[in-house]
Amino acid sequence: MIELKNVSKLYSVKNRPGVSAVHDVSLNVANGEFVIITGRSGSGKTTLLNLIAGLARPTAGQVLLDDVEVWKLPDDQQALMRNHKIGFIFQFPSLIPSLNVLENVLLPTILGDKQDKDSAHDRAVKLLEEVGLADKLDSLPRQLSAGQQQRVVIARALINQPELLLADEPTSNLDEQTEAEVMTLLKEMFSKKGITVLLVTHTDELIHYGTRAIRMASGAIVNPPVQVQVTT
Amino acid sequence: MNFTRLVLRNIERSAFRSWIILMCAALVAFFVVAATLVINGSRESMSRARARLGADIIVVPDGAREGMENAFLMGAPVSLWMPAYVTIEVAEIEGVEAVSPQLFLFTLAGATCCAVPEMFMVAYVPETDFTIKPWLLQHIPDGLKLGEAVGGSYVFVPTGYAKILIYGYTIDLRGNLDSTGTNIDQTMFFTFETADDISRLSEFQAEKIMEIPPDSVSAVMVKTNPNADTHTIAQRITSTIPDVDAVESSNLFQSQRTRLDGIFKASVALSGIIWILSILLIVLIFSIVVNERRREIGVLRALGARRWTVAQSLLAEAIVLALFGGGVGIGLALLGVSLFREAIINLIGLPFLAPTPMSIVTIIFEGLVLALLTVIPAALLPTLRISMIEPALAMRK
Ligand SMILES: Nc1ncnc2c1ncn2[C@@H]1O[C@H](COP(=O)(O)OP(=O)(O)O)[C@@H](O)[C@H]1O
Ligand SMILES: [Mg+2]
Numbered sequence: 001m002i003e004l005k006n007v008s009k010l011y012s013v014k015n016r017p018g019v020s021a022v023h024d025v026s027l028n029v030a031n032g033e034f035v036i037i038t039g040r041s042g043s044g045k046t047t048l049l050n051l052i053a054g055l056a057r058p059t060a061g062q063v064l065l066d067d068v069e070v071w072k073l074p075d076d077q078q079a080l081m082r083n084h085k086i087g088f089i090f091q092f093p094s095l096i097p098s099l100n101v102l103e104n105v106l107l108p109t110i111l112g113d114k115q116d117k118d119s120a121h122d123r124a125v126k127l128l129e130e131v132g133l134a135d136k137l138d139s140l141p142r143q144l145s146a147g148q149q150q151r152v153v154i155a156r157a158l159i160n161q162p163e164l165l166l167a168d169e170p171t172s173n174l175d176e177q178t179e180a181e182v183m184t185l186l187k188e189m190f191s192k193k194g195i196t197v198l199l200v201t202h203t204d205e206l207i208h209y210g211t212r213a214i215r216m217a218s219g220a221i222v223n224p225p226v227q228v229q230v231t232t
Numbered sequence: 233m234n235f236t237r238l239v240l241r242n243i244e245r246s247a248f249r250s251w252i253i254l255m256c257a258a259l260v261a262f263f264v265v266a267a268t269l270v271i272n273g274s275r276e277s278m279s280r281a282r283a284r285l286g287a288d289i290i291v292v293p294d295g296a297r298e299g300m301e302n303a304f305l306m307g308a309p310v311s312l313w314m315p316a317y318v319t320i321e322v323a324e325i326e327g328v329e330a331v332s333p334q335l336f337l338f339t340l341a342g343a344t345c346c347a348v349p350e351m352f353m354v355a356y357v358p359e360t361d362f363t364i365k366p367w368l369l370q371h372i373p374d375g376l377k378l379g380e381a382v383g384g385s386y387v388f389v390p391t392g393y394a395k396i397l398i399y400g401y402t403i404d405l406r407g408n409l410d411s412t413g414t415n416i417d418q419t420m421f422f423t424f425e426t427a428d429d430i431s432r433l434s435e436f437q438a439e440k441i442m443e444i445p446p447d448s449v450s451a452v453m454v455k456t457n458p459n460a461d462t463h464t465i466a467q468r469i470t471s472t473i474p475d476v477d478a479v480e481s482s483n484l485f486q487s488q489r490t491r492l493d494g495i496f497k498a499s500v501a502l503s504g505i506i507w508i509l510s511i512l513l514i515v516l517i518f519s520i521v522v523n524e525r526r527r528e529i530g531v532l533r534a535l536g537a538r539r540w541t542v543a544q545s546l547l548a549e550a551i552v553l554a555l556f557g558g559g560v561g562i563g564l565a566l567l568g569v570s571l572f573r574e575a576i577i578n579l580i581g582l583p584f585l586a587p588t589p590m591s592i593v594t595i596i597f598e599g600l601v602l603a604l605l606t607v608i609p610a611a612l613l614p615t616l617r618i619s620m621i622e623p624a625l626a627m628r629k
Contacts, residue, residue, distance in 0.1 A: 047624070055534055056624035076538045083536020090627070094531045098241040110234055111536040156535075 001164065001196050002029040002052055007061035009047050009219075021047040023219040024061070031163070034190050034197045036207045039216035045200040046091070048216065049166050052198065053086055054078050065164075083112040087157030087195075089167035095141040095149055095156075101128065102137040105156045112160060120159070127155040131185060147178035151185065158189060165190075167199040171206070183209050239548045242525075249517045250553055256510035257557025257603040258564070263506055265565035265599045267499035270576060272591070273584030274492050278485045280585070281305055281414045285481055286363035287453035288462050291322050294475045300451055301485050303336045306583050307352035307415040310336050313448035314476060321473050322452050327460035328469075332360040333449035337427060338442060351387065352419040353398075355427035355444075363453050364421055370407035378425050382407045384417035396420075400437025401430045413585055454478075488582055495580060507606060514550075514610035522546065522614040529618055530626030543619040550611035551604065558603025562596050 009022040022044045029035055039045050050056035051063055054070035063070050065085065070078060088094075095104045102124055109120040128134055131151040133144075141149055150170060157165055167186065171179035187209050190197050199210065207213040215222040243250045281304050292300045296312035303310045316333065323331045337353035356364060358376045368382060376382065381396070381403045388405070389395060395402040403422065411417055427444055434442040456465050466478035522529070529542055537545075569576065570586065577583055587595065618626065 050624035050627075053534065055530075055627070056622055076540070079533070079536050079538040079541075082534060086534075088531075088534045090531065090534075092527065092627075092629075094527075096238075096241075096528060096531075098245040099238070103237070107238075107532075108535045110238075111532070111541065160536075 001031045001066060002027065002198075003062075003064040003067075004028075004052070005062040005064070007051055007058045007063060009044075009051060009056060010059040020219050022051060022058075025219075025221055026061075027214070027221065029196060029198065031196055032194060033212055034187070034210040035199070036210035036213045037198065037200045037216060038202065038204055038207060038213060039222075041202055043216040044219035045202075045216055046168055047219075049168050049198065049200060053082060053088070053166055055082075079111070080113060083108060084160060085163050087160070087162040087165045089150070089153050089157050089165070089170040091169040091172055091200075093141070093146075093149060093173075095152055097141055100138050100140055101133060101144070101152050104141065104152055105159055108156060108160050123161075124155070124159055127158055128152070130189075131155050145178075146173050147175075147182060150174065150178075150182055154182070154185060154189065158193065158195075161193070163195055165195050165197045165199075167197065169200050169202060172202065179206075235545065235548075239545055239552065242545070243549055243552060246521050246524075249521055250549075252517055253514050253550070253553045253607060254557035254560070256514055257554045257607050258561035260503070260507055260510050260606045261558040261561030261599040261603045262565045262568075263499075263561075264503050264602055265562050265595055266569050267495075267503065268595060268598070269565065269569045269587055270580070270584050271492065271496050271499065273587060274580075274582045277414065277583045277585045278305065278488060278492075280412060282481060282484050284367065284412045284414055284416060285453075285484070286366060286455075288456040288481055289454040289466050289469065290479045290481065290484075291318065291452040291454060291469055291473075291476050292450070292479060294477050296450075297477050297479055298487055300336075300479070301488060302581075303352075303450070305415065305485065305488065306577070307339055307350065307419065309339055310450055313445050313450060316447045316449050318473060318476060319449060319452050322454060322469060325465065325468050325472060327457045327465040328454055329457050330360065330362055330455040332357050332362060332453045334451050334453060335424065335427060335444065335448065336450040337444065350418065352415060353427075354419055354421050355424045356421050358423060361453075362455055364409065367409040367412065367416065368407055369410055372406050376406060376423050376426075378423070378429060380404045380406045381420045381422040381426070382409060383420045384409050384415075385411040386418045387420050399430050399434040399440070399442050401433055415583070491580070492582060495582075510606050511610040514607055515613060518546075518550070518611045519614040522618045526618065526626050527629065530623045530628075533623035533626065539619045543615050546615040546618070547608065547611060550607045550615075554603045554607035555600060557607070558600045561603065562599040565599070566592070566595075 004025055004027040007022060007025045008020065010018040010020050012018040025048065037045050037048065047056060051058055052065070054063070057071055065081065070081065073081065096107065099107065105124040105128060106120055125137065128137060131154055133148060133151055133155070136144065136148065141152070144152065170186070171182050174182060183206060186197065186199070189195070285304070290300065293312045293314040296310060299308070299310040299312060302308040319331055319333045322328060335355040337355060339350055339352055364382070379402070383405055385408055387408065395404055403420070409416060431442045431444045434440070456462050462480050466480050469478040470476065532542060
């Protein structure tokens with residue numbers, strides 16, 4: 001499903017040598033994998049996810065999603081591809097503050113081209129039930145706890161029934177208990193919906209949730225890969 | 233949940249800044265629409281006054297030119313007279329075909345006879361007149377007699393009365409003039425004999441005496457021979473007759489037109505300044521708004537918004553604010569100009585006609601276009617910058 005071929009991303013900073021955020025990374029992820037990417041802050045994890053999603057243009061190498069090179073597509077098709085295929089969970093609060101929970105979850109459905117309002121609404125309500133927020137449809141994001149907000153983000157990520165879920169440190173703002181709850185929820189969704197997941201975390205504690213773990217350091221993937229015991 | 237809702241929510245969210253943008257659009261629209269209303273109305277007023285004059289040359293006492301023009305335009309009273317025999321002298325000038333004198337009398341405030349707050353009185357000679365007659369709606373076969381008058385379209389006999397009462401004097405309204413859209417509409421015309429009679433009787437019947445100078449006229453209306461050159465005749469009049477000025481109707485309202493030109497130029501300059509300042513302010517505010525939503529815009533792109541969709545939502549926000557602001561500005565301008573009409577006329581010293589319904593539609597349209605032309609270019613720059621940016625960069629703090 002995902003294929004990276006010698007991908008590099010160089011950020012040029014004024015008057016200084018460029019920062020090589022990701023350097024010569026090759027990676028294959030198959031359908032149905034739950035890949036955990038670990039690494040210290042600044043090791044290039046976010047950049048790697050952005051490259052996969054077409055949110056950042058690689059300075060070198062190729063990024064292929066289902067054998068299609070993302071950056072060869074025009075902007076509107078890139079956008080559609082993200083809209084249809086990829087669900088995002090961000091590290092920072094990413095709900096639109098002026099929209100309520102239900103509207104936030106529905107947001108990706110109005111950005112794409114396939115619009116069936118009724119079924120989108122039904123799916124959103126069902127997803128919000130699944131993440132345990134059935135009673136918060138009309139709440140505004142600021143009325144929710146950090147954990148609840150992240151659950152809404154998960155529902156939003158899944159609303160267009162994506163094949164791939166990209167999660168960038170989804171639990172870094174949460175306490176331990178909430179973190180476990182959110183991770184369990186993600187794992188549940190992974191098993192139930194049969195999607196491929198790439199999850200970034202800066203601690204090794206979460207790698208047991210995945211089916212494979214990758215460690216990054218200084219923009220590169222560290223070999224040999226970490227061995228993971230699959231828990232399910 | 234749809235696109236419109238997202239736009240409206242965003243407007244609400246940055247309420248204060250939305251207000252500023254709206255006010256900028258309103259200010260520009262208000263100023264330009266108000267200036268247009270006054271300047272166009274004034275131009276129209278002058279061109280109508282000139283067109284309805286019907287004289288090729290007007291002879292007035294030396295130094296009374298501007299006063300006379302004001303009398304024609306605004307009904308302002310003139311206190312310069314010339315001897316009545318000037319009429320005969322003018323008639324004898326070569327190339328003059330017809331002459332008829334007029335005496336601009338006084339302005340009546342709060343008269344019961346009129347649909348307007350002020351009424352003007354003019355004495356004329358119906359037998360020789362050629363400027364008022366063409367506007368008369370009724371044919372008066374026996375001519376105007378003592379105590380009779382014709383009035384502009386706003387002049388009427390109050391209901392319940394048979395006659396009009398001025399200065400304690402009762403006047404029979406024999407006819408009305410066609411609507412001209414000028415001060416003629418609120419002017420009453422009667423004979424010199426009637427004027428003398430009102431003046432004489434006002435001593436006994438009125439609270440205030442109406443004084444008129446004996447054997448005087450304010451102006452002599454001149455019709456020239458169509459084959460003769462008006463300019464030459466005017467020069468001939470001033471060189472032959474002492475202490476008079478001959479105003480060619482084509483030169484009429486010269487000083488007013490100059491003043492209007494000045495007002496026009498000042499308005500254009502001021503509008504330009506307001507416009508540019510508004511644009512700068514909107515650019516600044518929109519940049520702040522966009523910058524604040526930088527991360528959110530990155531998120532939208534990640535969720536599948538095209539560049540164009542992002543730009544569209546921001547521009548839609550700007551357009552909504554421009555239209556609302558423009559609407560408010562136009563509304564206030566229309567209201568203000570009609571409410572403070574008298575004050576504006578006094579301020580600029582020029583009359584202006586109320587716009588026709590058709591020109592109001594045009595003005596509303598122009599005002600809205602202008603509001604859009606203020607907000608959209610200003611919003612465009614920050615909008616394009618943020619929508620062209622790589623989403624990954626937008627999401628970085
Ligand atoms: N837009 C950017 N401009 C300059 N440097 C950047 C930019 N984005 C990321 N970097 C740098 O690239 C490196 C990797 O960043 P990132 O992918 O965010 O790491 P991580 O997510 O693992 O913390 C860091 O050194 C970071 O400072
Ligand atoms: Mg990161």
